[in-house]
Amino acid sequence: MADKKRVLITGAAGFLGSHLCDRFLAEGCHVIGMDNLITGDMRNIEHLMPRDDFEFYHHDVTKFVHLPGKLDYIMHFASPASPIDYLKIPIQTLKVGAMGTHNLLGLAKDKGARILVASTSEVYGDPLIHPQTEEYWGNVNPIGPRGVYDEAKRFQEAITMAYHRYHGVETRIVRIFNTYGPRMRVDDGRALPAFMSQALRGEDLTVFGDGSQTRSFCYVDDLIDGIYRLLMSDCADPVNVGNPDEISLKEFADEIIALTGNRQKIVYHPLPQDDPKQRRPDITKAKAILGWEPKVSRTEGLRRTLEYFKTVVEGQQ
Template sequence: MKKTLITGAAGFLGSHLCDRFIAEGHYVIGMDNLITGDLKNIAHLFPLENFEFHHHDVSTFVHLEGELDYILHFASPASPIDYLKIPIETLKVGSLGTLNLLGLAKQKNARILVASTSEVYGDPLVHPQSEEYFGNVSPIGPRGVYDEAKRFMESITMAYHRHHGLDTRIVRIFNTYGSRMRLNDGRVVPAFMGQALRGEDLTVFGDGSQTRSFTYIDDQVEGIYRLLMSDYVEPVNIGNPDETTILEFAQEIIKLTGSDQKIIYKELPKDDPLQRQPDISRAKEVLGWEPKVHRSEGLKKVYDYFKSLSPEELQKKEHRDFSNNS
């Protein structure tokens, strides 16, 4: 039985990866400091013999007994609300956390996949974004704490690959949605869904002409799994090239939910990307991967998930104490 460490295991994407690797017959070690993750996302795994959980911050030294075959590093705040509240923690998990896990992979002779994102492209000057594009990122802007953490993550991962011969993979994740997202974490899909379900007007920043490309969780997990099991060491975009404007997307959510809310407009946040669309030519060629779930199908599944939440959960606001995390 292969043994796999997944950091950020109690988060949205990490918890789905735990499910997938257990389904593939792996012994999964989940690790999370629970700053933005939630144990309810992996509660169904605790009774299993091939799952264990470690409450630990990977920005400090990481030690595990025994052999290890794979490491998937997904520990990081992923929403603007989170990483703007805990900027230093975000930088530490992308730098120190990645360094610690690369060291663990070297010690265990394990293959490691690190989770980068489309934010390495910043507010892109080319469209769509291919892996050859170096990006347009402000290192001192408010979003720089997340963008530069991911860019450093890629740099040190490739340094370990070239200098130590470490078996590494880098996935660049584009906007992903699905069950287990937090309704009020600031990301587009849960934000719109939550507002519609609560009968609130939908908030669009700027004039809504900025674009995003949304990938359903099952497609994202499949792409990550294929990349880990491939022999390819350069970064790979995993995303859905089906691009839409935020305004069109808001109108789509209103239609889906059958609500009659208005759309209200607020000022666009600083350095918010105006265009986001992946070029997935590399994923198609190297991994034989492309998304299968159409947005209308995926959104229906996510809407059904959010509708199943209790009224208390729908009304719940984020009140996380980040005061001692930096």
Template sequence: MEAQKTILITGAAGFLGSHLCDRFIKEGYKVIGMDNYITGDRKNINHLFNHTSFSFIEHDVTEHIKIKDELDFILHFASPASPIDYLKIPIQTLKVGSLGTHNLLGLAKAKKARILIASTSEIYGDPLVHPQPESYFGNVSTIGPRGVYDEAKRFQESITMAYHRFHGVEVRIVRIFNTYGPRMRLNDGRVIPAFMGQVLRGEDLTVFGDGSQTRSFCYVDDQVEGIFRLLLSDYSEPVNIGNPHETTILDFAKEIIKLGESEQKIIYKPLPQNDPLQRQPDISLAKRLLNWEPKVPREIGMKITFDYFKSLSHDELYKKEHKDFSKYHKH
């Protein structure tokens, strides 16, 4: 009988990280979760603490990482991912992409483990090529407010490939496009929880710019399946995982209003600096390499996600963003 494999998942208490913990436990892995709860939430993994295949370490990956267990795999998903977060903690965002990634690559080297790092479609910036293939180098402002996230991820990819080429570390890189589903934070500033929260509270929906900018939304189960397949593949360069079906933000706002059976108005505010006007993945490589493409129709995924937010308590629905980042500012 094959020995149980062990995987370390950083950012385990986050939206995607918690779903990845679920998937790898289901697949028979021993999962070690790691998070410092800077943007994650313990409630996302509460159901796992009594599971015999799950253990947890509260730790900041930008500090030295010690793991006694042997490791077969590492998933590095520790990073703020919403504009509200990374604009409040820009230095910590840069540190987790640089120092954190460096620490985890060193751990992968020491443990002879394969490591998959979570990159992002944001490395393409405000793209001049549409849809975005992995070969596109991007159009990114290094000094703009979003640069702290974009450049952290670009550096993350660079150091990952350097460890692969120089030290022979087995690496995988997933470029994640907009993903949604249960366990997203309601008030983290991303478009889906923002719109759904406004509908559920009876507020007008806020659209930035004229709403003609586009996004492509991938349901979390599809995203996790793509990540799972990529980890077990033999391909070391970046792969886009996302849904290629593009929609404008304005049409999407109308879709959420219809989903909530509400009659809110749409109000318009100025477009944030460097906000990408187009976002659509070219997933030709994922189709060919991983035999992967998204399966969950948006109307089904959105209904599941809306029902999740609808199930939140009154206090959760109406509270403002509660994360206290003050202890990180001194760094």
């Protein structure tokens, strides 16, 4: 139908991008997925390929992006997102946050499209205030190994606001906190996939530092709903979307061991440089502006995620 909303989703073959494709198709949109597949996986979207209302472009958004026809929304989710990736491909990480965002903001300006960019809680660095509100400017080491991701996202926010103020582009910025669920890469290096895959393989669980550092885990369906609501809102300022239910990594590892029913022990390794000690979103703004808060409990979310990881790990054995 000609009156269908058309949405471009970059990073479409990634964890969050693929779930966004599902959501926008469920909302009756025509979805254009774009990914250069550096960290994305076509298996995440292969169930969409036969559909008439989905199309896919294998393209790197750091190069000029052109699409024929009208475009209503752009969701910019192209970026490595885990330390194991952005430490391996630091230049590409910086380029997609800078040049990729610049290209997509230009496309949004040209098409009169509303653009939502995926920022991150990493803009707060190793925070000196807790929980983190959107007004906190952060504590980031710009030349540390994690700086390639942190500063790419901070620049992304800055150029997005510049396009909003100077060119009048309709922009939205979501600051995403730790998220988990089906389609996470087993080898992406983050706590949950590492713990689950180690537990399922019968290996000891690796915790960095003493395990007292905290994280707040949001189930992917909740996050996607918050992002969709933000796109449809009138809020141009950054909004935290995440689950404020905070847990230490030691407690989290114990939960995974209990969930899998295995009897591994926890082994401790040195904490990586600039690894944040605390991470918990203040979602006051999301509640007030979007009417959003997470609904899926960690117990239920982990159960669903474990079922996914079982199929992946078993397939590797």
